[in-house]
Every structure is written in structure tokens, then in C-alpha cells.
Amino acid sequence: MSGWWWREHPEALEWQREADAADAARGPGVPVGELPQFVESQQVSLRLMVLLHGGPPTPEALKEARSLSRRLLGLLPxxxxxxxxxxxxxxxxxxxxxxxxxxxxxxxxxxxxxxxxxx
Ligand SMILES: [Zn+2]
Known part of the structure; x- marks a missing residue:
């Protein structure tokens, strides 16, 4: 399914413009760097670097690296x-x-x- 079908609705583009204008007026909210989720993603990222650059990879390290990569994708804003x-x-x-x-x-x-x- 395409992600754009809803835009076929006659009011959709106007709604989107209004939603964007409201966003611009409201401001972006909490800076991304201060989001707990972002801080956690940085910690996961660091752990991943250490795992991948800490010498010859063991099967355990590779397994953990795969799991951390998946987790990172779900965290990074x-x-x-x-x-x-x-x-x-x-x-x-x-x-x-x-x-x-x-x-x-x-x-x-x-x-x-x-x-x-x-x-
Ligand atoms: Zn959203």
C-alpha cells in the first residue's frame, strides 16, 4: 500500500498545510539531543562501536552486535x-x-x- 493514498482526499493537502503551519507556530518541542530515547540510542551506539572495534569478533559479540543494531533502529529519532x-x-x-x-x-x-x- 502506498503511503500517500490519503492525500487523494480533497481536504488533505489543506489539512497538511494547516498542520505544518501549526507546527511552525508551536516550535519543535524538546531538542532531539535531550530526548531520553536519543540519549539511550547514543549509549547503544557506543556499545556497538566497542563491540565491533574491540578486536577479532567472537560469535557472541556478533550476536550482540546484531541485537544492538536492531535496538538502535527502534531508538534513533x-x-x-x-x-x-x-x-x-x-x-x-x-x-x-x-x-x-x-x-x-x-x-x-x-x-x-x-x-x-x-x-
Ligand atoms: Zn509523527
Missing amino acids: QPGPDQLCYQERWESRSRWGGEESLVCSRRTCGRCLPLKATR
Whole structure:
């Protein structure tokens, strides 16, 4: 399924413009560097570096490195909105009869993580 089907809706682009304008007026929220999730991602990243550069890799080290890589992907905030951020917010807006959902549920959404952290 394409991530852009919702934009076919006649009001979608106007909604997106208004949502972006509201974002610009509100500001980005907590700086990414201060998000607990970002701090944790840095710790995981550091551990990964130590594992991969600490000498000849053992099977255990490689296994841990794989697991840390997966964890890192779930932690590292994206530089901007998640691919599904607009779509998800648009859908919940429709579901609740015009009430716009402020944030999406994507775990690494670069737009919504800082906003969730301000709550
Ligand atoms: Zn989002």
C-alpha cells in the first residue's frame, strides 16, 4: 500500500498545510539531543562501536552486535516526520470527526517525539 493514498482526499493537502503551519507556530518541542530515547540510542551506539572495534569478533559479540543494531533502529529519532506520520494523524482526524490527533504513534518519528516529551 502506498503511503500517500490519503492525500487523494480533497481536504488533505489543506489539512497538511494547516498542520505544518501549526507546527511552525508551536516550535519543535524538546531538542532531539535531550530526548531520553536519543540519549539511550547514543549509549547503544557506543556499545556497538566497542563491540565491533574491540578486536577479532567472537560469535557472541556478533550476536550482540546484531541485537544492538536492531535496538538502535527502534531508538534513533528520525530527522523529520515518520513516513506514516501525516497519514496516521490524518486518519485519526477523520475518525474523530475533525478533531486532529496531535501526535502519531510511530516510535522514532522526528516530529512527534519532541512533542510527546514536552507533555
Ligand atoms: Zn509523527
